[in-house]
Amino acid sequence: MTTLRIHAELTPLTVELPAQMSLGLEQFHELCRANPDLRIERSATGVVMIMPPTFSDSGNRNFNLTVQLGLWAEEDATGIGFDSSTGFTLPNGAIRSPDAAWIRLERWNALRDEQQASFAPICPDFVVELRSASDRLNLLQDKMQEYLDNGASLGWLIDRPGRTVYVYQRDRPVQVLENPETLRGDPVLPGFALRLEKIW
Structure with a gap:
């Protein structure tokens, strides 16, 4: 199962995705291209973290x-x-x-x-x-x-x-x-x- 963690300035939100929706490197690049205003990171294990703008x-x-x-x-x-x-x-x-x-x-x-x-x-x-x-x-x-x-x-x-x-x-x-x-x-x-x- 792939995990998307959306880090808010105050409360982090975790979103679980089914395993068949796991994001490889190319899918991660596509996610970033589709969301150019977001700052997105990916861990070595494939966990994707999306951070909103800073204060x-x-x-x-x-x-x-x-x-x-x-x-x-x-x-x-x-x-x-x-x-x-x-x-x-x-x-x-x-x-x-x-x-x-x-x-x-x-x-x-x-x-x-x-x-x-x-x-x-x-x-x-x-x-x-x-x-x-x-x-x-x-x-x-x-x-x-x-x-x-x-x-x-x-x-x-x-x-x-x-x-x-x-x-x-x-x-x-x-x-x-x-x-x-x-x-x-x-x-x-x-x-x-x-x-x-x-x-x-």
């Missing part, structure tokens, strides 16, 4: 995060950044959309044009998830670990309600930072410093 304050904080990453990426020029509407197909088959992401240019350029024009089959080198009050922390922590397990080098889970940042790095334990003012991306993102005053 305005969360959208503003996401914007501030993306702007800072984008300005750095433009100046650094060794990779490219992505916003929260971007889906990536991870090696385990999951299709995920982090709140912000960055990929080294040589890895991105190694993809064919048609791969870049779809849910690119690549795990970003760097990902950020920004938790709002309605997000379940443990689910976002599992998602961050999934990114690492699939090739990410660095990930930041910014827990706004707890004013805490969880730093995920390959082959290292998760680092927990309480109410930091700045996050530094070295060595994965050399010279990048995310100022958190407009994100808290």
